[in-house]
Amino acid sequence: MSQPQTLGKYQIQGLLGKGAMGVVYKGFDPNIARPVAIKTIHASLLDTEMGRELLDRFRNEAQAVGRLNHANIVSIYEFDQDKGTPYFVMEYVEGHDLKTLLKDGRKYSPEEAVHIVAAILSALEYTHKLGIVHRDIKPANVFITHNGQIKLADFGIARVDNAELTQMGSVLGTPSYMSPEQCKGQPVDARSDLFSTGVVLYELLVGKKPFSGDNTHAIMHSVLSEDPERPTSKSQAVPKAFDAIVRKALAKDLNHRYQTAAEFRDDLQKAVAPSSTQSNNLVMIAVVAALVLALAVAGGMWFKTQRDQQFAQPGVETTDGKLSAEEQAKLERLIKVAEAHFKVGRLVSPQGSNAFEAYQLVLQVDPQNSAALEGINRVKNRFFKRAQLLALEGRQEDVEKHLELAESLFPNDDRIMLLRNRVNEQ
Numbered sequence: 111m112s113q114p115q116t117l118g119k120y121q122i123q124g125l126l127g128k129g130a131m132g133v134v135y136k137g138f139d140p141n142i143a144r145p146v147a148i149k150t151i152h153a154s155l156l157d158t159e160m161g162r163e164l165l166d167r168f169r170n171e172a173q174a175v176g177r178l179n180h181a182n183i184v185s186i187y188e189f190d191q192d193k194g195t196p197y198f199v200m201e202y203v204e205g206h207d208l209k210t211l212l213k214d215g216r217k218y219s220p221e222e223a224v225h226i227v228a229a230i231l232s233a234l235e236y237t238h239k240l241g242i243v244h245r246d247i248k249p250a251n252v253f254i255t256h257n258g259q260i261k262l263a264d265f266g267i268a269r270v271d272n273a274e275l276t277q278m279g280s281v282l283g284t285p286s287y288m289s290p291e292q293c294k295g296q297p298v299d300a301r302s303d304l305f306s307t308g309v310v311l312y313e314l315l316v317g318k319k320p321f322s323g324d325n326t327h328a329i330m331h332s333v334l335s336e337d338p339e340r341p342t343s344k345s346q347a348v349p350k351a352f353d354a355i356v357r358k359a360l361a362k363d364l365n366h367r368y369q370t371a372a373e374f375r376d377d378l379q380k381a382v383a384p385s386s387t388q389s390n391n392l393v394m395i396a397v398v399a400a401l402v403l404a405l406a407v408a409g410g411m412w413f414k415t416q417r418d419q420q421f422a423q424p425g426v427e428t429t430d431g432k433l434s435a436e437e438q439a440k441l442e443r444l445i446k447v448a449e450a451h452f453k454v455g456r457l458v459s460p461q462g463s464n465a466f467e468a469y470q471l472v473l474q475v476d477p478q479n480s481a482a483l484e485g486i487n488r489v490k491n492r493f494f495k496r497a498q499l500l501a502l503e504g505r506q507e508d509v510e511k512h513l514e515l516a517e518s519l520f521p522n523d524d525r526i527m528l529l530r531n532r533v534n535e536q
């Protein structure tokens with residue numbers, strides 16, 4: 111079908127994409143001069159016995175969803191028909207959908223994944239309380255806007271069950287994100303959305319879908335009967351707490367699953383909180399911070415003394431390169447300092463008390479120290495992940511600051527160039 115020039119009062123400005131239900135256009139509302147996204151429903155879907163019933167359903171859903179008002183939900187403005195073509199008018203989202211961003215098996219750090227999934231869960235907490243189930247949570251329906259907001263699209267909109275789609279000869283989307291009860295064609299409730307959100311979480315952390323197969327049938331079989339491998343067995347960067355969270359979110363039996371979005375989100379936030387083992391109360395954070403500071407000062411002073419001594423007596427360094435027990439103990443303390451900095455996110459700043467510097471101090475004394483070498487790697491990985499997320503969120507100034515820091519601290523890292531290219535492309 112060629113692109114219409116208008117739909118109702120809306121001017122059609124271009125094609126945004128195609129989905130199972132129909133085509134999505136970029137449109138313009140001339141009355142209030144704002145861009146919109148317009149999702150049209152494929153005529154073939156309505157040329158059936160079910161057509162009329164479907165139209166009523168779309169209208170009812172649009173009325174329910176049109177009342178939603180949440181920062182993480184793409185708003186629906188209108189549902190209407192023009193010359194036999196039904197269409198939904200929605201908030202136009204400037205950004206990228208997560209399906210595009212997850213292409214090529216890209217992984218996200220636990221912090222980034224929680225940032226994204228917690229926003230999805232906030233949206234779900236809000237709608238579930240109103241009795242509205244999304245039924246199609248998947249990366250294609252999650253957007254990251256240019257200013258870093260997460261938005262869930264297609265809320266309750268124009269949902270057609272698999273059986274109906276098949277009957278109408280339409281192609282079913284991937285069942286990879288469907289809950290077991292959806293795969294079985296049983297009725298779904300809020301907990302089905304939480305299962306699908308669990309699948310998205312898994313993919314963000316691991317870079318792969320938990321349930322896969324060569325065809326629809328094989329994928330559904332995997333959803334119904336296979337337990338995915340633990341995220342920690344697929345990626346070292348994932349803290350242990352995520353194994354239990356993913357297991358609970360992806361429980362086949364919906365009574366064993368998270369029962370509410372809030373419960374799921376709380377567990378995620380605890381898993382990445384600085385003091386994740388217990389509670390993330392502020393006192394705990396303050397204690398850790400104070401400890402870090404004290405250890406850093408002590409570590410710094412020790413190193414300064416060490417260096418002064420070396421300068422004063424250049425010949426005292428152990429000739430065979432072996433460290434005394436006392437030096438070894440001090441290095442271990444310094445590693446603990448670095449790890450504490452890392453835990454609270456002080457990767458390369460503030461100057462004088464951060465993980466990178468503390469590891470560097472260790473390496474200056476013991477250049478082969480494996481804990482410090484590995485620590486520096488972890489600092490760099492997390493630093494670049496952070497910068498990538500900022501780039502995704504369109505926070506150019508912050509990305510620039512990260513790039514400047516990286517250029518002065520680890521100028522030979524290839525990721526600097528990759529990030530520069532990405533920034534220049536935007």
Ligand SMILES: Nc1ncnc2c1ncn2[C@@H]1O[C@H](COP(=O)(O)OP(=O)(O)OP(=O)(O)O)[C@@H](O)[C@H]1O
Nearest residue numbers: 126127128129130131134147201202203207250283
């Ligand atoms: N509100 C919106 N603002 C901007 N782009 C959008 C919006 N809604 C959808 N799109 C774009 O239009 C394309 C098609 O969306 P659509 O919802 O039809 O398909 P889908 O979500 O990929 O699959 P499905 O039909 O199974 O939901 C997507 O690639 C998406 O990027």
Ligand SMILES: [Mg+2]
Nearest residue numbers: 129250251264
């Ligand atoms: Mg969609």
